[in-house]
Amino acid sequence: MEKDALALSQDIAIDVDNVRKRFRSYQDKAASLKERFISPSRTRHRDVTVLDGISFQVRRGEAVGLIGKNGCGKSTTLKLLTRILYPNEGRVTVNGRVSSLIELGAGFHPDMTGRENIYTNASIFGLTRKEISKRMDAIIRFSELEGFIDSPVRTYSSGMYMRLAFAVAINVDADVLLVDEILAVGDAAFQRKCFERLKEIKGNGTTIVIVSHSMEQMYKICDRLIWIEDGAIREEGTPKFIGEAYLAAMEGRRLDRIEFEEQQQKAELEKRIREEQERLRKEQEEQHRKEAQEQEERRRRDAARAQKEENDRKRREELAEMKRRQKELERNETLKTVSPFCRPGSRRGGNGQCLISKIQVLDDGGQAVQVIETGAKYVIEVILENPNRLKEVVLAVGFTREDGVYCYGTYTNVHEHKGKPEGAPIRFRFENQFLNGKYLLDFWVQSPEKVIYDEILGLMLLESKSADTKQRGIFNMWHEWE
Amino acid sequence: MVRKVKELYAYRDMVRSLVRRELRGRYKGSVLGFLWTYINPLCQVVVYSAVFSVIFRVQIEKFYLYLIIGMMPWTFFNTCVQGGTTCVRAQAEMVKKIAFPREVIPISYVTSAFVNMLFSFAIVFLAVLVSGFGFRWEAMLYLPLVMLLEYLLALGIALALSAATVYFRDMEQIVSVLMMAWIYVTPIMYTVDYVPEQYRRLIMLNPMTPIVEMFHQILYYRIEPTGPYLALAGTYSCAAFLAGALVFMVLERNFAEEM
Incomplete structure (x- = not known):
């Protein structure tokens, strides 16, 4: 019995046994001392279960693809396999050296040459100097950067940078290779080359776990697909079969989604139309009100002006009359000098x-x-x-x-x-x-x-x-x- | 534990690469380049010796020599503690994406600082020659051991602090305040004799005291390190290293999640 398990374990490269993984999702991560002291309750968090009891095994030399919509737990699974994360429950066993093509160009220093960076980068993947030196030529050849390999990588274009990074990653011989959605590097020719290299690696008996949204690539390279949904395995089996089912589901979901979105858009549009109409109506009312107000004001102003003019005219007339009268009185006054018998009414x-x-x-x-x-x-x-x-x-x-x-x-x-x-x-x-x-x-x-x-x-x-x-x-x- | 050591051994070349990157990358592109390794502590020494011998009138023979001998190990220690605090956080992208023994980061950091100290000892030796004090070779044999003890102490503290900072960011600020005070409770700008009798036991609680004192003994007083200092430094360094390694091991599992 124990021997069986041993035989089995030698045949099994990866064993994931009923793994659960939760993340703490902080409402507002209170990371500083003050906040923790002042309001301990603020550190309240919600546990989000990303993986909810996943079990699968991968045999030696097998290529397994993980598929599922965004956020279903594919990448988390890969990170558990590389031991970047650890499960809350269950067990992850990986036999042999793991190389992960999750992060490209780790530890690259822009001022150092391509060659120096190959050493740094490869050493991060756990290679010794000797091993790196042995692979150096293959890496440079693969990257097609022979002419630039002794220039600082800051002089590289982003495409060259990624090519170098990928060349290192894919030339790290490992027993288990984990690939996360990175086959979209460089131009089409380089992508093909990476893909061919991946197949070659697989041919050499390396176990591969790959996460990709490209079904074409999955069909070509994987022996088996595992469809993860909401942190659990929904289905697994031959690539074509699972892939079709997945795509169908996605298509259904997509259609549902489209319908949902269309309905939402329609509702949104209707709402906006209503709002717009309402707005227009209000604006018009406002306009009318304003115009009436303006008219009224103008009318009042005109009336006031006319009134004022009339008053002014009257006042001028009165003034003139008064002046005339004054003059007349003055002149009448002069009559006294004309005759001593001057009569008052003259x-x-x-x-x-x-x-x-x-x-x-x-x-x-x-x-x-x-x-x-x-x-x-x-x-x-x-x-x-x-x-x-x-x-x-x-x-x-x-x-x-x-x-x-x-x-x-x-x-x-x-x-x-x-x-x-x-x-x-x-x-x-x-x-x-x-x-x-x-x-x-x-x-x-x-x-x-x-x-x-x-x-x-x-x-x-x-x-x-x-x-x-x-x-x-x-x-x-x-x-x-x- | 054994597995850990094995694993780290497998990644020895990563440490080497990172140290190389740190040392070569730091001054790449600057005009004076590697010379900064010397200029920085030298300027510090000039300032301190000016202040302490002219203003405070410290009565220590060849004060600049005494100061340099203490300052170089202190610079190393200070770099390790302050920089070590943030070193894991600074590599967040790598930690989140790639699997490797996380100890590699603080080890590389402390080691590169250590290499820097080795280089800066050129100044120390030069100062000894200039002063005309000369070397006592029997004592000099102890120098690597004392350096190793300081390395272990610095590494232990860097391990603990770098791991703690992942969970608790205030650590960086706390440490920087602490280091400002720490230099003054270490016999760098004064000799132990200056310390009042009743505080002398207290200053011995500072793990840097025996180490700096042994540097002084070897290069300034030209005697072999005394037994009590050796025992004290050995205890502190081993304890700090073991504690730091333990703290790091406990905390490292959730690094990727916390960052």
Whole structure:
């Protein structure tokens, strides 16, 4: 029995027995002392089971492929085989030297030459100097970097770098070779070469465990495929059979996924359309609201402006009126100098180019009077002030009865007082023919074209008295009774 | 344990490669290149000897020689402890992806620092010649042994710290603070006689004390290392090495997961 086990073990290169592997997934890895002290609870973690009881064996010289979707535990399995990780439960036994093509170019120093780096890199895979020296030529030949091998690797292109790295890795003769998805190195020709080399290695009796997503490569090189799903072996068997099943499942999954994604996209689109519509509607509402607001504002502004203009106009008018009024009052004021008998209600107008400076009503004796008798003779003396030396000035005089009835008026001819020296009075002699009544005296100084220079209305009140009490009315008419 | 040793032996060439890479790679591309190995500690010595002989007026004959002899082993030790703390973390990519005995990393690191110290002893010997002190050859025979003891001590500490740092990153900062203080409790800038009587036992608890003192005995006082120092250093070094190896072995299993 024990002998059997021994025989078996010699035939078995890899024995994975009911292996479980959990990873701690920290919510927020509190790695510093402070955090651990301050909040021990923060170091809470969740155990994620990556491998959940996996068992398989690989015979000597067999090539086994691990397939499965991303995150199913393929790479973890490889790392367990190389003893980078250790299982939480179960046992991993590997007989013979393991070489893993998991990490390429480990320990490469950019400033060191290709040759020096071959030594470093190969020694990391556990080769001794002697072994490396023996393989040196094969490695360089395989890498096709003969011309560059003594240049620092920092001068290499990334393709050359990977070729060198791969050349080292694949020339490490091992009893068990682990390959993780690295056959995608370099150009197509180099990939083919790597693949051929892998087949050659297999032909030499090396046990190979390979992880790849390329089914073509798997079919060509593997004797058996192990399909891992959710940390457990779902199926294992001949490559074609398992591969087809896997691809079918993946395709189904892919289709499911596509359908799922399409539905999600549709839902997403619908949602977005709804949102977009809603947004548009809101925007429009907003726009309308704004426009209405603007209109209202504009209207208010216009109204306010019109109101202001109106007010201004009124104020200007008022001001003008006030000024006019003030001027008028001022001019009325001047009337006091014109005549000592100036009446309070007298008004003065005209443009002021020629002014009356003095008016006197005198009787025969030259006495200023306010009461005139019917039938007696009087004279009105008017003195003009003509600063502009106007040549043609017309002086008019008028009598208006107290109650506003215009009774009499006349004016000078232009020539009549021409040539009079400045300041000499213009005399208007008249015989009073009014009966009893009170009369306001009006004067005008104007151009022949009737542009009024000075206008004095109601300067003084003359009271007319008649000795003959038989006559009634306005005039003393020449009459005779027979 | 035996298996471990066997495994490490199989990877001896990896250690050699990494040491070579470390030594050759460090100064590649710099103008002065390997000379930096000398310039750095030399400058340190110049500064310290200026400060201590001019300002503090330390009454030690040929103080610069005394200082150099202590400083070179200290530089090695300091490099190992500080750099050793981060050496495994620094190789995270390799540790996560490739299977190899993880001890290789601290061993390579300490060894490359050790080789550096060997080179820097050229300065020490030169200083001895310049001082006119000369060598006492019977004493010189002990030099490799003392160096080996220091190597073991440094390696033990580097192993323990490099493994601990993987789990606990603050270690790096703690160590750097610690090292700043450590140099002053080691008789490098003063002789043991300067230490007050009541603290002398205390300073002997510092594992670097007997080692530095033995360097002084061999090269400065020109006598063979005294028995008590040898015994003390042997005990410290072996204990540190065994403890470090044990700690590393326990912690290394989960390196790939923790990084």
